[in-house]
Amino acid sequence: PEKRGRIGIYDDVHLARLRLIDVLLQRGFTTSHISDFITGWENGKDLAEVLGLQNAVTEQWSNDEVVEIPLDMVDEFLGDSDQLTRLQALGLARVDGDTCIFTDPELLSGFSSLSEYGFTIGQLIDVHERIHAAVDGIAKDMIGTAKNHIVDLHGEGWLPGDDEVGATTDMLVKMRELAVHSVTAILARTLDENLQHELGDYLTTALQNRNDRETHP
Template identity: 60%
Template sequence: MAQYRIDDLARAAGMTARNVRVYRERGLLPPPQKRGRAAVYDDSHLTRLRLIGVLLQRGFTTAHIADFIDGWESGKDLTEVLGLQRALTEPWTASAETVTISVAEAEALIGDPAQLQRLVGLGLAHVEADRCTFTDPKLLSGFASLAEYGFDITTLLDLHERVHAAVDAISKTMIATVKSHIVEQHGEGWIPQGEDVGRTTHMLEIMRTLSVDSVQAILGRTLEVNLREQLGNYLEVAVQNTPSSIRSSA
């Protein structure tokens, strides 16, 4: 299990260390472990912070959240509760290694300050003061590799935005299906109790795996089909444009 100092924990949760201290003082966050003079947090704290963040974004106060968490955990197996929280809030993709360089280096790498701002808007980069952190260096490396073949960053970001919009629509459909199923089975606002906590966690984990595998498999198959179709169209034009003398001698 990962371990965090308070600054690292806050950064992973997308909030400030001051917020973490406030939530701890108000009983929303379990106490950290003590390692000498150091306070050490783990993934259970990160999971709880993500749950708090979701509820705060919905307009709930910390007092409401404290009552909800106390009621939820009362008399339940803490391990199962943490498992359900994690299934609901943890990222569905492995965290990518980030790369941080100066803003000047980033602008030189991208070649266009305006496109660097697009990267920030798409969540692919964060700029703080004079430092720029790329959150998905693998994707950026792919952009750079295609640039060697004449693709410009604007075209590649346009493509990324269209792909993102399409996949986002798919994910909304999948999550809505799960939500509708739960509401049909249990009604609005249902919170699992007893054995249902573990069952619901397992169901969400299966849905998570199925969703990712399904999108990857469909994308792979449709890429093959569309490549063959468009390659065929391209070659048809190429054949038509080939001088007859070359065709006849072949």
């Protein structure tokens, strides 16, 4: 890290490297093996392209913003401890002593707003669980497609050579951008389509009820 006095400052490059190391540590590799592996692969390559690839495969697109709320207030808001357990299982909350840390403040705000219209927190978590499962499947499909493409071209365990780093980075970035765009666009379009369908059914029932009341007062 860059030194400012006695403080080490980590920029995006260092964070990308740390995330890559963390991925390998979680797979059981030692720091010595990781250092030898990364140094050996980087040797002789364009540093900017290498760092770009590392960032492409480790960059977090999710928001790291969190909000901390006293646990007693959370219990009052959620209604029962089961809902907090469900949020923890989804990675949306974690408990630290007397404090609950929510990892998606915007989602929490949405839950709070909709609860004012009579939705229960349990109902809203039900919806989120279904959305999470569906989108997780899409993410696995997109990542699997990119991985299989690389394996089909180069075989398992391939690492890009000097003249392949830039193209590999571009492909991975574009695949991630396509995945996010696809999910956003499809969700917006299908929300419109389903809203029109449900609205038509609802208004048809409303008109039939009105006609029935007029026919049989």
